[in-house]
Amino acid sequence: MPAFVGAVKVFSVASSGIFHIGDAYAMAPTSSAKTYAGGGSFNTGDGIRVNLQSSVTYVPDPDVIDTSNIGNA
Template identity: 70%
Template sequence: MPGFVGAIKVNSVSSSAVFHVGDAYYIQPISSAKTYAGGGSFNTGNGINVQLGQSETIVFDRDVID
């Protein structure tokens, strides 16, 4: 269903984002990333207590290219 759109202000659009105005049947942003980190790496907040013994991050990629 067509619609009328008023003024639009776009400050920024990242590389994996989609900015679309109007009708669309199918939109698919394509982006991929790999992140390797050890145990307790992405904890956020107040009063976090992480107790790790031996930690190992395996970064072997069998197919090499994604």
Template identity: 70%
Template sequence: MPAKVGAVKVVNISSSSIFNIGDVYSMSPNSTAKTYAGGGSFNTGDGIRVNLGNAKTYINDSDQVDMSNN
């Protein structure tokens, strides 16, 4: 069904967002990321204590190329 839209002001759209006005069948945003994290990096909650001593995260990415975002 056609839509009538009034004035629209777009201030900011992030890199993995979609902005659409009007009819659409399918929308699928794509984004890629590579994250390196050591032990205890993604803990969430209240009062968490992580004691890792002298911990290090070593990265070896020999090909330097990963899946593209097309």
């Protein structure tokens, strides 16, 4: 059902966000990212000690093609 919208003030919209006024069936922001992390990564907290004598992150990607966002604009 249509609605009357008064003044709207938008401060910011994130890079993967949506701002829409009006009728819509479905909206979904889409983004993708590939993250590589080795040993000791993503640690949070106070006083963390990480001792890695030898750390190597192997990232094989035999198919080369990942999920795409094409058509989700």
